[in-house]
Amino acid sequence: MSPARSSTELPATRAAGRVAVLLPCLNEEATIGSVVGQFHTALPEASIYVCDNGSEDGTAEAARRAGAEVIVEEERGKGRAVRRLFREVDADVYLIADGDGTYDATSAERLVATLTGRYLDMVVAVRRSTERGAYTPVRRFGNRLFSLLAWWRCHRTVRDLLSGYRAFSRRYVDAFPARSDGFEVETEMTLFAASAGMAWDEIECPYFARPQGSQSKLHAFRDGFRILRTLLWTPAAAAGERRLGGLRAAVLVAAVTVVATALFLTLNWLAVGGDPEPVAGALRASLEHPERKLEDSAERFNDCLLSLMALDRGGTLVERTISPRRVYRYTRPQRPCDALEQRLSEGAVDDSDYLTVFYHQYWAGQRVMLQWLLPPLGVDGLRRTLRVLTFGLLGLGFFAALARSVLLFTGREPESDSHEGAGESKRWRENLFQAMALSVLFLCLFLFLDLDRRAGSFTTGASNVLTLALLIAVPVLRIADWKPGPQVLLFAGFGAAIAYHELLFGSALIGLACVLLALATAPPPGHATVAVARDWWRALYLRCGGAYVGCVSAVFLLRVVIAEFVFQEPVLFKFWDQLTHRLYGAPRSSIHPDIDPFYASRPTMERFLERVGDNLGTVGFGSSAVAFILIGGAALTLVAGTVFVLQKRRSLEEPWRWLGILAAGWCVPAWFVVFSAHTMAHVPVIVRLLALPYAAAAILIVGVAVFGRRSVVA
Known part of the structure; x- marks a missing residue:
């Protein structure tokens, strides 16, 4: 694990001061004496305190004979014992362990040294069993499951949530609310450290089998429920904000999905309810042009298919609004451009040659663009506009990033001899990396994404423009530094817009990769420590990437649900049928049987x-x-x-x-x-x-x- 603070911020070590070893115990007469002796040997200068938590045996007497000071807490519960120890004991460093002999006392010095040497507030001993039966499979599985949930709550990796072997700073103990009564106290400790911004880490330590004569006080189901309840509902302010932040993000994504879908349906309603003849006129003019025909596009299959969808007025207005209609040719090859030429020259597609059916797999939002922009611009004008926007954004992004790279590179890197100089040097390198990385990204997209032939395509032109605009906006508007709410709204909106124009999933994949790369280049907050920067990037990816992927998926699934309701057809089955065909070439059973043999074959x-x-x-x-x-x-x-x-x-x-x-x-x-x-x-x-x-x-x-x-x- 990385240190929570960089070496340039604080001296290398600090004095441990007064160390107190805290041992909450219940009926541990058989082991407490040897445990106290082991900690006396490991930390000779430390004071050892045993909290007798209502024991019915000679735990208190055995602890006193071994040299420990005994504090009595009659009301049972490990959380209550810890609360009493934290309240009664005054020290600079607190080390807590169990009195059953399962924790390695010789690791105590390393826990304390890690805490003080790296200016941490909590160090957790990650248990590594050294003896058969020390860690039962059931408890190991439960700990891993709860640790995974803790990762969600804490926004960082938690390797051993339930470890009872920990070291704390005085600052932590003074601030810890200690609301837990039972074995959920370790969960509260970890959540509090994360929510209060405490610096903490985990190190591995041996874990031994329980000695003979000692019995576990943990009840798997009862205490497991309490731990789960604590994980989900701990009232610590910042932790609650994070949990509510996750719920709020889900609500925002759902809201964007509903609003975007309503907007899409409105735009589709207006587009497919309009007169198709102006669009047909623009397409006829393109067919008559000897040099710049629609079929010359690298995406000619889908461009012609989308043009047919924009012209189609079959079915009711509601049906056309929800789903476009596409054509399948009964004989090879599948050439929608031939069907488009037939539609433009004869006014309709020959039903004996083509099958026309409603297609529920995508929105085909390009119909709106074609309905409104083709008549005034024409095919060549619309293509030129998409190309100008695409290459204009590419050029702007590349040359701006390149110019900034040159300026930073030719400038002198700040000296890193002092604390302030080290911070300036770090920021200089972060800014240089962002500028160089973005210039490389724009260059790769220009050279290898085949934009020269596809920038003007009806199929991919709009999604390309949206993606490039986002890539430029991330550094210019410093989107990574925005508050979480606006970030979620922006990337969810971007995902909805991409889903609206998606045909073959390629645009969604490009959008996802560009989102990840753009966020990776963003400099972290200037005041962030190493640990904070780690969590910052993880949260950024989860928030922004999750909003994008979530909204792409939600918009798509909502359209499937709406189509199933409107058409009273097994639309979800048809989607699954197409998905399995694309996964591993399974025969498709949801389209016309006369087409399937040569359209859906692998x-x-x-x-x-x-x-x-x-x-x-x-x-x-x-x-x-x-x-x-x-x-x-x-x-x-x-x-x-x-x-x-x-x-x-x-x-x-x-x-x-x-x-x-x-x-x-x-x-x-x-x-x-x-x-x-x-x-x-x-x-x-x-x-x-x-x-x-x-x-x-x-x-x-x-x-x-x-x-x-x-x-x-x-």
């Missing part, structure tokens, strides 16, 4: 490799050989980075920053593996998505160049 490996060869140059400056070199380099960088971060995650100053970058890099290969059938069927889309692993690998290299070993705690 592509052959030969055809897949052929298309990879045709499209690989997209991510290799036109050369497949260069593409293989770049892919290999990016893969090696991501693998090496992953191994390093996982091995050094406890000593890295900023592990969550690098984990976010790695997640952005691995999301595309993971998508390839999970959606294998979709990968084989949509090779051009999949190949260009390799721009994202390229960008993540390049940003990792930039991070190593800028931070070097400064990102690792010695």
